[in-house]
Amino acid sequence: MISVESYKRPETIAEALKLLKTGKFGIIAGGTDVIPQMRHTPARSLLDIGKLGLDFVRENDNTVEIGAAATHSQIQNNPLIQRFLPLLSTACGLVGSWQIRNRGTIGGNIVNASPCADSAPALLIYDTKVVLLSSQGRRSVNLSEFIKKPYLTVLTAKDLVHSFVCQKGDDSAGNSFIKLGRRQAVNISRMTIAVSLVRDDSNKITMAKIAVGSVFPTPTRISELENKLIGQIVSKELFDETADLAADLMIKASGVRWSTPYKKPVLIGLMRRALVGASGIKEIPA
Amino acid sequence: MSSDLTPKIKFRLNGIDMEKEVPAGWTLLRYLREELGLTGTKCGCEIGECGACTVLMNGKPVNSCLVMAPQIENASIWTIEGVTPPGGTALHPVQKAFIECDAVHCGFCTPGMVMTTIGLLLQNKKPDNSQIKQALAGNLCRCTGYIQIFEAVRLAAAMISENDMRPFRENISEN
Numbered sequence: 001m002i003s004v005e006s007y008k009r010p011e012t013i014a015e016a017l018k019l020l021k022t023g024k025f026g027i028i029a030g031g032t033d034v035i036p037q038m039r040h041t042p043a044r045s046l047l048d049i050g051k052l053g054l055d056f057v058r059e060n061d062n063t064v065e066i067g068a069a070a071t072h073s074q075i076q077n078n079p080l081i082q083r084f085l086p087l088l089s090t091a092c093g094l095v096g097s098w099q100i101r102n103r104g105t106i107g108g109n110i111v112n113a114s115p116c117a118d119s120a121p122a123l124l125i126y127d128t129k130v131v132l133l134s135s136q137g138r139r140s141v142n143l144s145e146f147i148k149k150p151y152l153t154v155l156t157a158k159d160l161v162h163s164f165v166c167q168k169g170d171d172s173a174g175n176s177f178i179k180l181g182r183r184q185a186v187n188i189s190r191m192t193i194a195v196s197l198v199r200d201d202s203n204k205i206t207m208a209k210i211a212v213g214s215v216f217p218t219p220t221r222i223s224e225l226e227n228k229l230i231g232q233i234v235s236k237e238l239f240d241e242t243a244d245l246a247a248d249l250m251i252k253a254s255g256v257r258w259s260t261p262y263k264k265p266v267l268i269g270l271m272r273r274a275l276v277g278a279s280g281i282k283e284i285p286a
Numbered sequence: 287m288s289s290d291l292t293p294k295i296k297f298r299l300n301g302i303d304m305e306k307e308v309p310a311g312w313t314l315l316r317y318l319r320e321e322l323g324l325t326g327t328k329c330g331c332e333i334g335e336c337g338a339c340t341v342l343m344n345g346k347p348v349n350s351c352l353v354m355a356p357q358i359e360n361a362s363i364w365t366i367e368g369v370t371p372p373g374g375t376a377l378h379p380v381q382k383a384f385i386e387c388d389a390v391h392c393g394f395c396t397p398g399m400v401m402t403t404i405g406l407l408l409q410n411k412k413p414d415n416s417q418i419k420q421a422l423a424g425n426l427c428r429c430t431g432y433i434q435i436f437e438a439v440r441l442a443a444a445m446i447s448e449n450d451m452r453p454f455r456e457n458i459s460e461n
Binding site: 002003004006007008009028030031032035036039043046048050051073096097098099100102103185186 | 356
């Protein structure tokens, strides 16, 4: 059974920030993480951000801005996101179940800061900045710095996540998103990989972005892999070496653990598959 | 008296406009079952894994165990009790299809299955097998093995008319 001490549902952002300034409130949006968590915690004061109009998706020159309270379903089906941030649309379409996607929000997915948050690798590919509001004003933090460690962000009790500003993806990029779970749906990701590649007519890779979830303590872009690929001609050997390097980096970061005999070959296999998928080439030359 | 913990809100439930003081600390599931006596919506896992508590919120399936009661303000909610056409003598085609296909065994998951099925058919009149499986992935059944349930959804899709679906279309937004 859950219980609350007080429940506020403000109509304006100003009102919400004033309440947050007291430091007493926990924020609730879709509730798909907060409500199950409340079963194990003492009564809390909740601030519901459902009436603040934070479920927008809007296009600027080089960016798409997504309100923190946009649901996974909304993001999955939004034409702007499908066009400019296709990996994010795919990632959000794989979250939980249809019921969860209809309620769970992107803000909640990121604020919860789980190592396996499905939307995070996709947002990292698009160099996302998190826009925060507080009674002190507005600030913007790179997503890569926003999540500090598992389940911990730079957010204070006085902050409200307003939106995510994502750089539009390259139109000519090939993209691949792989989510590994124990079943096809309603699973917690065991591993997620997002890859975006651009190659020229000679099959030389001119742009490479790679981000992973559940490989390192937090969702992470892997610049070592990106640098290895850029300027190289697509080949089986290149992708094999890149996938091996990913596994080496994982073990370097976390040490050999009980799960390593499983995770190492799986990461290598999935990374290869993601690279091949994003390259758009069916028969990769040896 | 309306307060922080019992806000007075308007919502639509099974097609009827309501204005009520709701307990702010309760989930929608608990509110439906314990305050309104609508026990057709089942309480299973209470963490959004099983789908037994599925209701439609503005035409979309949601886990009512993961919605706080004040969050239904200005929303249209449909529960299994509202699915049967007024009068209570006939069943809805989706319910008929579940019976026809033996898609009900112990029956605990059925209300949630029916609500998700209606949500699916609101969006997609002729879902293919993979769309059916994807839509129902958040509804667990420990009896039937799902085959009969998927058959029931296909049969329901073949039987329904727009008339059967119209009531549920209120307040449906794009996504």
